[in-house]
Amino acid sequence: DGGITQSPKYLFRKEGQNVTLSCEQNLNHDAMYWYRQDPGQGLRLIYYSQIVNDFQKGDIAEGYSVSREKKESFPLTVTSAQKNPTAFYLCASSIAYTGELFFGEGSRLTVL
Amino acid sequence: DAKTTQPNSMESNEEEPVHLPCNHSTISGTDYIHWYRQLPSQGPEYVIHGLTSNVNNRMASLAIAEDRKSSTLILHRATLRDAAVYYCILRDYSGAGSYQLTFGKGTKLSVIP
Numbered sequence: 067d068g069g070i071t072q073s074p075k076y077l078f079r080k081e082g083q084n085v086t087l088s089c090e091q092n093l094n095h096d097a098m099y100w101y102r103q104d105p106g107q108g109l110r111l112i113y114y115s116q117i118v119n120d121f122q123k124g125d126i127a128e129g130y131s132v133s134r135e136k137k138e139s140f141p142l143t144v145t146s147a148q149k150n151p152t153a154f155y156l157c158a159s160s161i162a163y164t165g166e167l168f169f170g171e172g173s174r175l176t177v178l
Numbered sequence: 179d180a181k182t183t184q185p186n187s188m189e190s191n192e193e194e195p196v197h198l199p200c201n202h203s204t205i206s207g208t209d210y211i212h213w214y215r216q217l218p219s220q221g222p223e224y225v226i227h228g229l230t231s232n233v234n235n236r237m238a239s240l241a242i243a244e245d246r247k248s249s250t251l252i253l254h255r256a257t258l259r260d261a262a263v264y265y266c267i268l269r270d271y272s273g274a275g276s277y278q279l280t281f282g283k284g285t286k287l288s289v290i291p
Contacts, residue, residue, distance in 0.1 A: 070221075097277060099277070101281075106283075107283060108265070108280070108281040108282045108283045109222070109280065109281035110280055111278060111279065111280050114277045114278065116277060124278060124280075125280055154219075156221050156222075163269075163271070163276035164210075164269070164271050164276065166212070166224040166227070167214070167222070167224065167279070168224070169221030169222050170221050172219070172220065
């Protein structure tokens with residue numbers, strides 16, 4: 067079945083450690099996105115990529131990094147520079163800037 | 179992106195229609211109105227979208243005001259599975275700015291059995 071797979075679903079990290087969240091899609095979509103969601107809040111855009119080997123910062127990119135080496139993959143690294151990384155992270159993709167967004171099931175990161 | 183305004187929460191009785199409002203007074207001519215919903219601990223899912231005319235699909239209907247400054251998502255018969263946060267967003271189809279989508283807090287719909 068086509069869709070977006072995020073892993074891991076739950077992740078615990080010690081302060082000062084970098085962690086990478088995986089996002090893979092088999093929908094053949096050009097655009098991919100990373101969002102952060104805090105409890106009771108909406109979704110805030112971290113990074114997005116319109117095409118392979120290209121990505122742009124969203125509203126809250128500080129402390130995060132991404133890569134887009136393959137069309138189907140858009141991993142997010144939460145670095146130790148991110149002051150408050152505990153959150154629910156959502157990956158999405160779309161055909162282009164007009165297509166509906168398809169979301170993964172999310173990764174919940176907790177910093178101990 | 180132009181902003182949208184939604185009520186924080188709404189309640190509905192099961193099997194009754196639900197009308198979820200959204201105001202977007204600064205909408206531009208190239209903005210499409212999109213609705214998504216998010217069930218607890220899941221990613222959002224697409225519900226419906228439209229430009230000027232009312233739209234229907236198997237999940238819901240979208241009623242768009244003539245001046246396009248507001249819209250209403252209509253669930254014809256609410257079920258317990260419709261309890262979710264509903265997001266109304268504007269998507270600019272004119273260019274690359276459409277990638278920069280941020281979802282506000284949305285409307286939390288509670289369905290009473």
